[in-house]
Amino acid sequence: MIPEVWFWEDGVLEVYYLRKEDKALHYERVSSSEEVKGIDLDLLLCCILMVNHVDAIKTFQQAL
Structure with missing residues (x-):
């Protein structure tokens, strides 16, 4: 079983939990x-x- 799935479609990110x-x-x-x-x-x-x-990775890492 997969407890959580993520879908990214048309610029929308959706998360589903089992x-x-x-x-x-x-x-x-x-x-x-x-x-x-x-x-x-x-x-x-x-x-x-x-x-x-590269900018995306830097932006995400800075937020961690």
């Missing part, structure tokens, strides 16, 4: 990662959309 209700499993959209605690998804998306990859 939940168990009764005996059924389903993915629920969540606003923050439960597997990567503390990650700023808005910053990550901003960096993903940057044209210059």
Whole structure:
């Protein structure tokens, strides 16, 4: 089982977490990662959309 999946499509980043209700499993959209605690998804998306990859890496690293 994969506890969390991320989808990036058309400039939108969505995170889904695997939940168990009764005996059924389903993915629920969540606003923050439960597997990567503390990650700023808005910053990550901003960096993903940057044209210059070096600038994107520097920006993300500076925020850590």
